[in-house]
Amino acid sequence: MNYKFATSADIKAIEKEMPVEDRWSAETVYEQLCQTRDAYPDKPAVSFQLKSGPKDKAITLSWTDLTKQVTQCANLFRSLGIGKKDVVAYLLPTSHETLITLMGGMTAGIVAPINPTLEPEQIAALLHEAGAKVLVTMKSFPKTEVAQLAAKAVALTPSVETVVEVDLLPHLTPPLKWIVPFIRPKNPVTHKAKVIDFNTALAAQPDDELAFAETGDRFCAHFHTGGTTGMPKIVQHKHSGVLYNGWLGDALLYSASDNVLCPLPLFHVFAAYPIWAGCLASGAHMILPTPAGYRGEGVFDNFWQLIERWQATFFVTVPTAASALMQRPVNADISSLNAVFCGSAPLPVELFKRFQTATGVEILEGYGMSEATCLISCNPKDGLRKVGSVGVILPYTDVKILHCDSSGKVLEEMQTEEVGEICVSNPGVVVGATYTEAGKNKGLFAKKKYLRTGDLGRFDKDGYLWITGRAKDLIIRGGHNIDPAMIEEAMAAHEQVAFAGAIGQPDAKAGELPCAYVELIYGATVTLDDLMAFAKEHVHERAAVPKYMEIMDELPKTAVGKIFKPDLRKAAISRIYNAALVDAGLDVHVVRVIESKKRGLVAQLVKADDSIKDKDVTKVLGSFIRPWEWAE
Secondary structure (H helix, E strand, C coil): CCCCCCCHHHHHHHHHHCCHHHCCCCCCHHHHHHHHHHHCCCCEEEEEECCCCCCCCCEEEEHHHHHHHHHHHHHHHHHCCCCCCCEEEEECCCCHHHHHHHHHHHHHCEEEECCCCCCHHHHHHHHHHHCEEEEEEECCCCCCCHHHHHHHHHHCCCCCCEEEEECCHHHCCCCHHHHHHHHCCCCCCCCCCEEEEHHHHHHCCCCCCCCCCCCCCCEEEEEECCCCCCCCCEEEEEHHHHHHHHHHHHHHHCCCCCEEECCCCCCCHHHHHHHHHHHHHHCCEEEEECCCHHHCCCHHHHHHHHHHHHCCCEEEECHHHHHHHCCCCCCCCCCCCCEEEECCCCCCHHHHHHHHHHHCCCEEEEEEEHHHCEEEEECCCCCCCCCCCCCEECCCCEEEEEEECCCCCEEEECCCCCCEEEEEECCCCCCCCCECCHHHHCCCEECCCEEEEEEEEEECCCCEEEEEEECCCCEEECCEEECHHHHHHHHHCCCCEEEEEEEEEEECCCEEEEEEEEEECCCCCCCHHHHHHHHHHHCCCHHHCCCEEEEECCCCECCCCCECHHHHHHHHHHHHHHHHHHHCCCCEEEEEEEEECCCEEEEEEEECCCCCCHHHHHHHHCCCCCCEEECC
């Protein structure tokens, strides 16, 4: 059922109809799967194509097919010793086997998806933190090192007893299907875990019913929030939180006739919940293009033809992907598209305008986070979309803008247009047990109800939420969260570095790129090239290696000696914006960067003469997420 979704008043009307607990009857994700199967037994549930061409082979599973394989998968995990409190992790690219593992793991025990682009040490840390007994990963395959990464990580994680390997070979067509077995990369294994084949093991399990009884709402998933330091945080999700996100998709976005193209990875809550759980609740069809999604070979070049092939009515993107798509002509019939959902990072205004002009479809920006089992707000599909805002608060979600102390005590509740910390209560927030590690939940909640997101924001007079900054200082590179502490700790290990401060500097394509400023010890002789080489060796996540580094005589610090990052951010904005203006041949420069309570950091510009128009500057700076204005 799709409700009208235009204003905050529509949301309040939905909430008045009934309590949230009456919105769905299933207690578990598996029970919801069976209900959808019964409603749409022969309808496509999920499709996957290994290669990106509009005519390349694709495998489609109906809701009946999917239910049978999820049943087999859950039974397999139970046979491998996974109880309701045990963890099965997966380190996989995207395929329908990944989706089957996600749901089978939730049903048998607790599933823990892991980002396969991390280094082996980070993967091992996540496996250890989760206490994983089983790991599902890839069988060695050309053009990917996932199997090799998994082998190294498992060797560092004695708790993993069984490795289940997914082979992508069935997704190939001859002659490649014949050739790949002879050219598989070697995968030296030094761990002692038992290794079994995914498809063979599934086929040995019954597919008509679970071999065990489910026990209702409980923790079913552990999603990591980056895993970019040696001490990853793992978020716990319950069945009810997943089903809440599914109900939102069914109520406000999708119907059974929708085809949803999802090139985002299934180790991320965005794809797993608003997208997949929304399809699960509504009966919509999800399409997964290539194991690497947007990063897959040819995906951007073939994207509009894939929309036409699948008659996609909806697709999900992030700003970096939207920017890349705008560099390709719309070379196919995309009239089937109704809407595009964008999240994970702020969307530049000029990119929004270019996208709308090129496609005729507006982007719906939203806001969510792993700690809330994802969705919090969204621009309304039937109402006013305010570019730059993250929309109105979704049904049964309560958001307060608060000023809290470190313990979570509320010092002040902010009024309309006043900036404070965004604090959230909804069915996806597990009060007191958001993280698996109890100590990390201390001070995380305000009024014993509201999750403190660490994001700063404000409400406008129409009830739209605007994010103005991040109290947690995360660097968001193309939607991927990078903890600056990872960079700072690595650089501080250099014997000639006294202090290091890492921030995200503006980037027209990625939103932000990691940037580091360092202060050296007295008498240091190290060069900038030496420090960059040190960073490449010691920052263990490739995406976190600084793209720019600067040696400062002294880093800006607070009265108690902490590095004052707002000054570093202002310096980076000035440097990047000035360079872009010079490259464009405009006699304009940043005179200062101010901090606005409503808009966050704003670059103030001066120009040589009045012949330079606003549109000239907007053409250059409109692709960056931070706003600008003329200095008075």
